[in-house]
Amino acid sequence: MLRFLTAGESHGKTLVGTMEGFPSNVPIDMEQINKDLARRQKGYGRGGRMKIETDKMEILAGLRNGKTLGSPIAFLIKNKDYENWEKFMDPKQAETEEKRVTKPRPGHADLTGALKYGFDDVRNVLERSSARETAVRVGIGSLAKQLMTLFDIEVYSHVIAIGNAALGKNPNENSDEKLGKIIDEKLDAKLDGKIDEKSDEEKEDLEVLKKAEESEVRCIDQDAENAMIEEIKKAKENGESLGGVFEIHIKGVPHGLGSYVQWDRKLDGKLAHHLMSIQGIKGVEIGDGFETAGMEGSKVHDEIYYDEEQKFYRKTNHAGGIEGGMSNGETIVIRCAMKPIPTLYKPLKTVDLITKEEALASVERSDTCAVPAASIVGEMVAITVIAQEFLRKFGGDSIEEIRKRWKDYQ
Ligand SMILES: Cc1cc2nc3c(=O)[nH]c(=O)nc-3n(C[C@H](O)[C@H](O)[C@H](O)COP(=O)(O)O)c2cc1C
Incomplete structure (x- = not known):
């Protein structure tokens, strides 16, 4: 069973994962982990904090000579900003008055957290409830991703909507189905090592995929990207914030991860649980998700075919790769909806925790939109769940043992 915990305050000395x-x-590639950490820090619409931090993972335990030992892995990611906050965040003796927060921000853990844990300073809540914690989950996910890559399981994400700007609203761009196909084909080429033999047309398509990585908002379509950036600019000017939708594709997952035999073993349930635990995520869809509610059954369920080469296969993937709580061998497709960032530079009304008088919510340095960053967190959280279920099915103490079980199954 692959388990993990995170610790650390946003302006504390360090974040910790185990x-x-x-x-x-x-074998663990630390450079790749640091690249994933950097991917989370990017994105048009981020606030000043990400300019201060350059997240790096420092391994404390569980690794020797670049390889895992099978013992618990422990790591830290330092908060550079601690230099400016040491006086206020020191674990033994801190100056608490100057940075005290008593005006809880609607949409945050602030009010209920303070009431629940008995604080007269909301800082004691917001330091931990902050999405800075997601850096550790990216670290965990990046380790899981390296394990899954050894079994040709690849994860990928892109942003499909920010505020009112969305891929589907642009008349010139690919439909989602076509987009999914392009992504699948490109990942196929990558897995088959065919990337160097690509035709001009393939090169063009590859550029499309690369675009999400290079795009400031992780959007594959230029017009939609421009519209998204405009939306964020407008929101920022108005002291507003924005949410959006991102999509995760996990390719190469064998059939049979998760199980139908018990409610808490269902793969869709687990993915939803973990993804909903990301700060700001308010909806998770698998496959066609909410849209299926208004469709006829024959348009929703993916018919089953068989041939010698492909064995059992589908021509469509409305189910998003999961049926009966189990992966069915098709690409897993998940969409997550993120609400607008709750810290507003044009603050909302609140009530002072101490005086009980009407007030404006406090403002902590904040992003205007963090959907691109959240899509990276989503990727990493999703691949962690896949790794957990993969190890549950094929698990062993060493990679060699797992490989043997995986090969037998295939
Ligand atoms: C990557 C990322 C960055 C975020 N940045 C901010 C931010 O700068 N300011 C803010 O108020 N909320 C930010 N959020 C969202 C809040 O952390 C979140 O809405 C809050 O903790 C309340 O949790 P809930 O929305 O899940 O109920 C961010 C979320 C993510 C995933």
Whole structure:
């Protein structure tokens, strides 16, 4: 069982992660992890904090000579901003008055957190409820991703809507179905090592995929990207904030991860649980999700075919790769809806925690929109769940043992 915990305050000395159940003898590429951490920090619409931090993972335990030991992995990611906050955040003796927050922000954990834990200073809540914590989940996910890559399981994400600007609203761009196909084909080419033999047309398509990585809002379509950036600019000027939707594709997942035999073993349930735990995520859809509610059954369910080469296969993937709580061998497709950032530079009304008088909510340095960053967090959280379920099915103490079980199954 692959388990993990995170710790750390947003302006505390360091963030900490620990993971147990990771097999031995897995080579770990630290550069790749730091790249994933940097991917989370990017995105048009981020606030000043991400300019201060350059997240790097420092491994404390569980690794020797670049390979995992099978023992718990422990790591830290330093908060550079601690230099400016040491006086206020020191664990032993801190100056608490100057940075005290008593005007809870609607949409945050502030009010209920303070009431629940008995604080007269909301800072004691917001330091931990902050999405700075997601840096650790990216660290955990990046480790899981490296394990899954050894079994040709790849994760990818892109943004499909920010505020009112969305891929689907642009008449010139690819339909989602076509987009999904392009992504699948490109990942196929990558997995088959065919990337160097690509035709001009393939090169063009590859550019499309690369675009999400290079796009400031992780959008594959230029016109939609421009519209999204405009939306964010407008929101910023108005002291507003925005949410949006991102989509995750997980390719190469074998059939049979998760199970129908018990409610808490269902893969869709687990993915939804973990993804909904990301700060600001308010909806998770698998496959066609909410849209299926208004459709006829024959348009929703993916008919089953068989041939010698492909064995059992589908021509469509409305189910998003999961049926009966199990992966069915098709690409897993998940969409997540993120609400607008709750810290507003034009603050909302609140009530002072101490005086009980009407007030304006406090303002902590904040993003205007963090959907592109959240899509990276989503990728990493989703691949962590896949790794957990993969190890549950094929698990062993070492990578060699797992490989044997995986090959037998295939
Ligand atoms: C990557 C990322 C960055 C975020 N940045 C901010 C931010 O700068 N300011 C803010 O108020 N909320 C930000 N949020 C959202 C809040 O953390 C979140 O809405 C809040 O903790 C309340 O949790 P809930 O929305 O899940 O109920 C961010 C979320 C993510 C995933």
